Amino acid sequence: MPKPGQPLPLFGFFRRLLGQDRAFRQAIATLIGRTPDNIRLYQLAFTHSSVVRQQGEQARHQSNERLEFLGDAVLGTVVAEYLFRKYPYEQEGFLTEMRSRIVNRESLNGLALKLGLDKLVQLDATQGRSTRSRSVNGNALEALVGAVYLDQGYKAARKFVLSRLIKPFVDVKAMTQTTTNFKSKLIEWAQRHGKAIRYDLQGEARPGGVMEFTASVVLEDEVIATGMGLSKKQAEQLAAERALVALGV
Amino acid sequence: MPKPGQPLPLFGFFRRLLGQDRAFRQAIATLIGRTPDNIRLYQLAFTHSSVVRQQGEQARHQSNERLEFLGDAVLGTVVAEYLFRKYPYEQEGFLTEMRSRIVNRESLNGLALKLGLDKLVQLDATQGRSTRSRSVNGNALEALVGAVYLDQGYKAARKFVLSRLIKPFVDVKAMTQTTTNFKSKLIEWAQRHGKAIRYDLQGEARPGGVMEFTASVVLEDEVIATGMGLSKKQAEQLAAERALVALGV
Numbered sequence: 001m002p003k004p005g006q007p008l009p010l011f012g013f014f015r016r017l018l019g020q021d022r023a024f025r026q027a028i029a030t031l032i033g034r035t036p037d038n039i040r041l042y043q044l045a046f047t048h049s050s051v052v053r054q055q056g057e058q059a060r061h062q063s064n065e066r067l068e069f070l071g072d073a074v075l076g077t078v079v080a081e082y083l084f085r086k087y088p089y090e091q092e093g094f095l096t097e098m099r100s101r102i103v104n105r106e107s108l109n110g111l112a113l114k115l116g117l118d119k120l121v122q123l124d125a126t127q128g129r130s131t132r133s134r135s136v137n138g139n140a141l142e143a144l145v146g147a148v149y150l151d152q153g154y155k156a157a158r159k160f161v162l163s164r165l166i167k168p169f170v171d172v173k174a175m176t177q178t179t180t181n182f183k184s185k186l187i188e189w190a191q192r193h194g195k196a197i198r199y200d201l202q203g204e205a206r207p208g209g210v211m212e213f214t215a216s217v218v219l220e221d222e223v224i225a226t227g228m229g230l231s232k233k234q235a236e237q238l239a240a241e242r243a244l245v246a247l248g249v
Numbered sequence: 250m251p252k253p254g255q256p257l258p259l260f261g262f263f264r265r266l267l268g269q270d271r272a273f274r275q276a277i278a279t280l281i282g283r284t285p286d287n288i289r290l291y292q293l294a295f296t297h298s299s300v301v302r303q304q305g306e307q308a309r310h311q312s313n314e315r316l317e318f319l320g321d322a323v324l325g326t327v328v329a330e331y332l333f334r335k336y337p338y339e340q341e342g343f344l345t346e347m348r349s350r351i352v353n354r355e356s357l358n359g360l361a362l363k364l365g366l367d368k369l370v371q372l373d374a375t376q377g378r379s380t381r382s383r384s385v386n387g388n389a390l391e392a393l394v395g396a397v398y399l400d401q402g403y404k405a406a407r408k409f410v411l412s413r414l415i416k417p418f419v420d421v422k423a424m425t426q427t428t429t430n431f432k433s434k435l436i437e438w439a440q441r442h443g444k445a446i447r448y449d450l451q452g453e454a455r456p457g458g459v460m461e462f463t464a465s466v467v468l469e470d471e472v473i474a475t476g477m478g479l480s481k482k483q484a485e486q487l488a489a490e491r492a493l494v495a496l497g498v
Contacts (some may be wrong), residue, residue: 065341073329079324092314
C-alpha cells in the first residue's frame with residue numbers, strides 16, 4: 001500500500017494528464033479572455049507540422065497549417081475593418097499598406113512572443129531548437145485566431161484580435177508616420193537640390209488575382225531606384241527608400 | 250394649376266428621386282436577400298472611382314475602392330472557412346489554391362455579371378463604355394460584400410457569399426478536379442515515355458508577408474518550364490501546364 005498522500009502510479013499518471021489538460025485550458029482561457037469550448041482546436045493551433053510529419057505526409061492535416069490559413073484570413077478581415085473605420089478619408093492603397101505592416105511575418109512573430117505563444121507551441125523534440133524558425137510562433141498566432149473563430153465565432157475572434165493584439169501592442173499611428181517617411185524625405189531632398197523627381201509605375205497581375213506593382217524613381221529622366229510591392233504606395237515607398245540610399249541621403 | 254394627375258414640376262423631381270431611391274433599395278434587397286439599413290453604403294459600393302475623380306484626388310475615398318479592400322478580406326475569410334470545412338483532410342496548399350480559383354479577378358467578374366451588378370455600377374458617363382475594364386464588375390462585387398458586412402454584420406455577409414455566390418454559381422468539385430489535371434497529366438506522360446520528372450521549388454518572401462513560389466519542371470536534369478504562384482501547388486500546376494505545352498502534349 002502506498003503511504004497516504006502518495007498516489008497510486010496509475011492514478012498519478014491520469015492526474016498528470018488531466019492536470020496538463022487543465023493547465024492548457026487555463027492558459028488558453030487567459031490568452032483569449034474567455035473559456036474555450038472545443039479545446040482540441042487550440043491543441044491543433046499549437047501543433048507544428050514537425051510533430052505530425054513523422055506519421056507521414058497523410059497526417060499533415062493534423063498540424064496547425066490549415067488553421068493558420070483560416071486565421072490569416074480572419075486576422076486580415078479584422079485589421080481591414082479596423083483600418084477602414086480608423087481612417088475614413090484614406091484611400092485603399094494606404095489601407096493595404098498599413099495592413100501589411102501590421103500583419104506581416106515579422107510583426108506576427110513579435111506579437112506571438114509578446115503573448116508567450118512560444119511556450120505553448122508543440123514541435124518535434126528530436127529536431128532541437130535550432131531548426132525552429134522564427135515564423136513558427138507567428139504561424140501559431142494565426143492558427144490561434146483561426147481556432148478562436150471556429151470555436152467562438154467571428155465576433156469573439158474580432159474582439160481577441162483588437163483587444164489582445166492590436167490595441168495593447170501595435171502603435172498604428174507611429175506606423176502611419178513611418179509610411180510617408182521615405183517618399184516625403186525624397187521630395188524634401190529634391191526640392192532642396194532643385195531637382196525633378198517622379199515615379200513610374202507598372203502593375204502586373206499575379207496568379208491568384210493579386211496585383212504586383214513596380215515603381216521606379218526617376219530623377220531628371222534617369223531611373224535611380226526601383227521597388228516592388230502589392231500596392232502602389234508600397235512599391236513607391238520601397239523605391240524611395242532605395243533612392244535615398246543610392247543618393248547617399 | 251396643373252391638371253389632376255399631373256404633378257407640379259418640383260414634386261415630380263422629388264418623386265423621381267425618391268422613386269429611383271426606392272428602386273435601388275429594392276434591387277439591393279433582392280440581391281442580398283434582406284432589407285438594407287444604410288443604403289448609402291450600397292450606393293458607395295457601386296460608385297466607380299471614375300465618377301468622383303472629376304472632383305479631384307481628394308474625393309477618391311468616396312468611391313468603392315475602400316469597400317472593395319474590406320470586401321475582398323471578408324470574401325477571402327468566408328471562402329477560407331467554407332473550404333476548411335468542406336475538405337477536412339486537405340492541406341493548406343490545396344485550400345489556398347482552391348480559394349484563389351474561386352475568388353480570382355476573372356471568376357469575380359463572371360459572378361458579378363451573373364448577379365447583374367453591371368446594371369448597378371455607376372461610372373463616369375463621359376468616359377463611355379469602352380474604358381470600362383471588366384474588373385469594374387468584380388470590384389463592385391467585392392465592395393458589395395464589404396457593404397453587407399458593415400451594414401448587416403459578418404454573419405449576413407457570410408450568408409450572402411455562401412447562398413448567393415458560391416452555392417448557386419461555383420462548381421467547387423469540378424474546380425478540384427481541374428486542379429490536379431496538369432500535374433497528373435505530366436506524370437502520365439513521363440511514365441509512358443520512361444522519363445524522370447521532378448519539380449524544383451524556390452520560395453521568396455514578397456512585401457506584405459506573402460510568399461511567392463517558383464516551380465521548375467526538370468525533365469532528365471533539364472529545366473523545361475517554370476511557373477510562379479502564391480502557393481507551391483499553384484506554381485507547380487502552372488509549371489506543369491507549360492511543360493505540357495513545351496512537350497507538345
